[in-house]
Amino acid sequence: MRHLEGTPRSQTLLLPPSVEDYVPEDHPVRVIDAFVDSLNLSEMGFRKAQTAHTGLRPYHPGDLLKLYIYAYLNQTSSTRRLEKECHRNLEVLWLMKQLAPDFKTIADFRKDNGDAVKKVCRQFIIFCKQAGLVSGQLVAIDGSKFKAAASKDQAVTRKQLEKQLGKLDQKIDRYLAQLAASEQGGDSDLNSDKVSEALAYLEAHKAELQDELKTLVDEDKTQHCRTEPDARLMKSGREGMVVGYNAQNAVDEEHQLIVHHELTQAGNDNQQLKPIAQEARDVLEGELETIVADAGYSNGQQISDLQSSEYDVAVPSNRAVNNQGAGGHFQKSDFTYLPEEDAYRCPAGELLPHKTVSNKDRMHLYARSGCNQCPLQSQCTKADRRWVSRHFDEEALDRADDSATPERMIRRMATVEPTFATLKRLLNKGRFTCWGLGSASSEYSLGVLSYNLMRAINVLGVKGILARLA
Structure with a gap:
């Protein structure tokens, strides 16, 4: 043979x-x-x-x-x-x-x-910059949720704790009522010792939940993970709610190298644009021209700060729409802003003067009354007054939105999103094996380093x- x-x-x-x-x-x-x-x-x-001179x-x-x-x-x-x-x-x-x-x-x-x-x-x-693998002409920023080592079952919110306490109270009341009825009617079939044992267990469990709820209230938190306190309950696209961390990547378009990364506890990306962009700029030694991100990063103040540093920021605006009338009512874009008068002109030609300011939302609010007499009211509002808001950084948001062309958004998607797919393949299918933010960050950094090394080998x-x- x-x-x-x-x-x-x-x-x-x-x-x-x-x-x-x-x-x-x-x-x-x-x-x-x-x-x-x-x-x-x-x-x-x-x-x-x-090393020291003594010891192993x-x-x-x-x-x-x-x-x-x-x-x-x-x-x-x-x-x-x-x-x-x-x-x-x-x-x-x-x-x-x-x-x-x-x-x-x-x-x-x-x-x-x-x-x-x-x-x-x-x-x-x-090293990659010196080798000509990184240009800084366009850097795309995005985030993705990575699961923590802890189980989702170990995460609780205030509402869940309050609901569990309510159910425990009902069980305790039911057992107490059974004991009282047994004592009055002389029911010999009821094992009072077992009922008392169950009551003691429920009371102890109730005390634990009350302590946990008190800790959340005292620390002004809305959620807590019992086995991994650093992890957070957050939305993750198709997977729904997960217990994990929000990983942020800034990726150079030239060869899809991750120039900066960060593992955060933030549930969304709204506050991440400026710090990630600044760190990426420092790594690239100031050679950063265009920053591209999706609408989740739309933050007027941060976009304005970056634009004042002469960066071309391309971020679609994340604005609410007028959803009355099955979405057929006039939108904000149908109103014309008049900077000389600090007012808006509506489609009917009427002025909406400045009324008040919302510092919490960083908004100027404009309105006019008498809409009931307007022939276009059916296309505008059901009320007698129509309100229009203007962000403190409206001009910065408009410039970023204009820069976020469909072609740039496609480039953003092709640049940054594949990095997360590869990292999740490298990192245990997107679930950390280390416990705590510090250890998980170290694991993520090792994954990023391995990814970048692999990309450089593929090119050079x-x-x-x-x-x-x-």
């Missing part, structure tokens, strides 16, 4: 005589090794980069960082699995120089070095990157 046959196990030499021969010259693992070796880990704040010698943080980058590139985030790979995977044996740390050492490195790993991400973008190739790192 002509089957393929393996090498006999009794053969003297199964592996190459040198560890250097375990991986070929154009293997991506060599890029990981060369890049990490080019970093000054002490300046970046890695723990144990500087620790593993070098560079070796553990290499292991994690390799792990996320190969979708292996389990520290116990990584411990095994250090003994059997030839690529890891080469990368780690045959070092084999235990899973606890590997896990502690990820937990303790979140800020330092983020600096490594920044340093890699600087292994030998191209190694030549630039040499």
Whole structure:
């Protein structure tokens, strides 16, 4: 028979005589090794980069960082699995120089070095900028929800706690009524000891819920996750409500490299545009021209601040519509603003003067009475008065909306949204394995670093990157 046959196990030499021969010259693992070796880990704040003269010698943080980058590139985030790979995977044996740390050492490195790993991400973008992979001409910003390690069942809101307390009160009252009826009627079938035991349990559970509700009220919070206090209950598109974090990415259009990232507890993106854009500008050393985001980032004050810094901001406005009359009534765009008079002219030619200000919503409000006498009232309002609002930063919002052309929105989608799809594939299908915001942020940074490294290798190739790192 002509089957393929393996090498006999009794053969003297199964592996190459040198560890250097375990991986070929154009293997991506060599890029990981060369890049990490080019970093000054002490300046970046890695723990144990500087060792003491006494005690056990620790593993070098560079070796553990290499292991994690390799792990996320190969979708292996389990520290116990990584411990095994250090003994059997030839690529890891080469990368780690045959070092084999235990899973606890590997896990502690990820937990303790979140800020330092983020600096490594920044340093890699600087390297990519020097290599011509980042231009800063257009940076797209977007957010996506990543699930926390905690279960959704562990998240509670004030309303849920109040509802649970109400149901407990009803159960307690029912048991008390049964006890009272049993004592009056002499019901021997009722086991009063078991009822008393159930009542004691319900009372204890009620006390726990009351303490939990009191804590939420005292801290002015609306929700709480029992097993992971940093996680938040938030909306996540098709998945509905999830317990997790809001990941923010700023992605350069040139080669879809993530120039800045942040893991936040915010339930929406409304307050994220300016801080993310400013961090991206710092990473790109000021070479940022156009910022593009979706309507969820529409924030007049932040857009105005960015425009005053001479950035071209393209963000569609997120405005309410007049939904009366099946949506057929006049919209705000049908009214003409007259800056000289600080008033609006309605489609019927009447003036709506300035009436009041809402500082909370940052709005100027305009209105006129007498709409009942107007021949166009059926197309405008059912009331005798029509109100029109104008944002404090209306001009900035209009400029950003005009800049958000359909062509730019398509470019935004094609630039930033694929990064989240890839990151969720790398990061356990979009669910963190680490608990708490700090550890989850470290895990997300490792995912971003692995993603950027993979993109750079796809563009420049292994030998191209190694030549630039040499």
